């Protein structure tokens with residue numbers, strides 16, 4: 001590599017980083033003048049001006065008005081241009097498919113959800129692609145905004161570098177090259193990730209993780225536990241993209257059998273304590289409780305009764321919380337996050353119990369009390385993975401590119 005080439009590579013990299021920096025600042029706060037952008041990004045005013053001209057020419061930024069006078073010449077205000085590009089976010093879960101089309105500021109333009117009738121991969125692929133085609137047809141018939149990319153959130157283990165779903169045990173899928181297939185079919189960049197990681201990215205962009213560089217997002221249901229872990233402002237994916245499989249962290253080697261073949265995985269133990277059968281039996285045996293008919297018992301009703309003080313329901317909830325906090329304490333000890341965001345159907349129902357969990361967590365972690373992260377609920381309650389998949393597309397454009405040049409080759 002010649003010195004000149006190296007300089008020019010670095011120059012392009014710097015320009016890409018600075019473009020992303022400006023876009024991201026405008027995403028977080030708009031409108032802003034060029035002078036404000038220079039102040040907040042630390043870039044020179046001339047760098048900001050030339051990059052903004054470029055972004056306006058690319059249609060990604062537009063002028064929205066005149067800034068109030070700051071003593072000198074009044075500057076024009078800038079914001080992201082919603083019509084600068086659109087993104088498609090796709091979320092596949094074990095029972096539904098969601099396809100969401102948004103503009104450049106992530107406002108939904110079109111959305112559709114379908115129940116998954118069959119988990120046969122060919123059939124699901126057909127269903128998903130038909131929905132994407134519908135979204136594209138809608139866009140073409142309306143604003144006709146250029147498509148920036150497609151993001152996909154799927155259950156299972158995703159090899160991130162080539163966007164291949166390696167395995168999804170609950171769907172029975174293996175080796176599906178989503179990225180290669182859709183890049184060939186749609187001619188735009190396609191990014192794929194595991195649903196919990198992608199929901200975490202969505203919370204980072206639009207929800208409870210905004211402004212937090214180090215946080216853990218947990219997707220909790222009584223069937224599975226997934227996580228997205230942010231370290232230094234980036235989703236931690238591991239070398240192949242499989243990081244975050246916290247549900248298979250063993251918390252009791254003699255515990256319940258897990259679907260992965262081992263004993264006592266966090267999600268297996270949770271599944272066991274969250275089972276309503278013993279509660280139904282206790283009710284049927286005449287244990288006094290406000291819970292009513294054991295045959296019609298729901299988990300939501302148990303949580304409500306526990307929050308209202310029903311002793312039987314409280315015992316059940318306490319066992320569930322104990323298991324959750326045990327795993328959480330392990331994660332907090334390992335990652336020292338600023339915040340833990342609880343999402344998923346179970347996570348979002350834990351609001352009344354957050355103070356109890358918070359003090360149990362403080363008692364269990366080895367960190368100093370002031371470093372115990374706050375537990376909060378996720379803010380994106382509907383379709384977090386579809387919105388996260390949109391963030392995956394935007395993140396390609398707005399997050400600062402990681403230098404790929406090795407350290408030694410820098411001048």
Ligand SMILES: [Zn+2]
Pocket residue numbers: 247248258259260261262265268
């Ligand atoms: Zn397991």
